[in-house]
Amino acid sequence: MSLLAQSIINGLITGSIYALVAAGYSLIYSTNNFMHFAHGISVVAAGYMVYWLFTLAGTPFYATCLITILLSALFGLAMYRLIYLPLQRRGSSNVILLIASIGILIFFQNIIQIAFGSGVKLIGYIEVSRGIAFPGGITMTVLQIVILLISGIIFIMLYQFMQKTKLGRNMRAVSNNKELASIVGIDHIRISDFSFLIGSALAGVAGILVALEQNLSPLMGTNLMIKGFTGAVIGGINYVPGSIIGSFVLGMAENLGILVLPSGYKDAIAFSLLFLFLLFKPNGILGKKEGRFDK
């Protein structure tokens, strides 16, 4: 029983990291309509930014976090403005943009490898400690509690932003009907700017949390991107709340799955789910085909 409860908690923690990645990814996808696989490198770059600013340069931790999130947002904006937008202006198809995004991912993975080496890096902000014991045989470290809290707060803020602000409403409008959005006078480039800024800031937060919880390695972005993508596909890639829920489903499935399977099968569980959803429910649990809300 306690093993089950612990697995559920572990699933939530894993899921919240995946969900941070997936939320940004799906925000960018739903407003831009192309696969930004380089989103994974935003997460990793943020992790290394923390390592560089905090561990190597000794910047105070909270300042490090703020700078990292800000730079992540600008990094995303730069990818859009310097690479995707010029390609779009030349009439490139979404497949070309997808290839470009994989190119960016590989390019920056190698830049990081040249700059920091291929070995794993430790941040060492929080001492590895024994977890706090909760009733029901659950143990969680302080960091894990922080991850759950921060991601929860961010998802609520993101939801409020999307529902209550003019910019959020315009983003929902663009993801629902791009042509009409343009007809009513929404400047789609401005919306894309903000989707990359906000989506990549979320990747920055994910990067900080990943850096604190795991060891950093230059190639970890691919795996994170695939997990975030899988979560988004499970929940509905076009719909930000869907992709968040899908990511929690993925985190749970991985952690509950290894109760009955050897733990090396974690990734296999994720990929199996990805295949099953792509085959049988490509629009995800909450996602939509053309318009989830259209008759």
Place this chain on the structure above:
Amino acid sequence: MLEINDLYSGYGELKVLKGVNISVGKNEIVALIGPNGAGKSTVIKSIFNISDVSAGEVLFRGKDITGLRTHEIIKLGISYLNQGKINFSNLTVRENLMIGADQIFAPDVAEEGLGKVYAKFPDLHAKEKELAYTLSGGQQQMLALGRSLMQRPALLLMDEPSLGLSPKLQKELFETISSLRSEGISMLIVEQNAKKAIELADRTYLLEDGKVVLEGGKEILENEAIKNVYLGGRY
């Protein structure tokens, strides 16, 4: 008010308009009729810079607006009621109305328009908080028209506004359109129903294969070519 001179336009390699000249005067209702694929919608899309204009010019109040970006054109006082998916199905009725206006006006100015549109279309007021996809076909059309009016256009471009409406709703729609003229709105309307369009409009242009082949007032209802081809039931 609007003047289109020798316009060539299309979509990428596809050339649709081949030298079109059209004008809309102040407080005038102008209709565009013609067979499918003649380029009627492309005329409107060219004004709004959603198609690829290769030559010619579009003047609005004497100012060349060819090549301006769509959101800039709207600010000049042109609004476009498209066909197909005409509303944001995942937004509420109120959000659908406000989204046109608050791109242009300050929030309080935009809100003022809301009262006027609700007075004109009480059904929308009653369903203010509901998502647009729950509305009936007629209400969808009201919502789209309402959103265009929220932008307080001097010129309203309409692409087949009567499409998919029942005859009763079509009649109501045409009455509403006529009443908009008294509010000082000029209109350019693309319409499949040639007879209705000619009756409604001050002037009508007949488009065939990307060119204007006939232009005139209500008298063109008596034109033999129009009678045979467009009023004979083929279109």
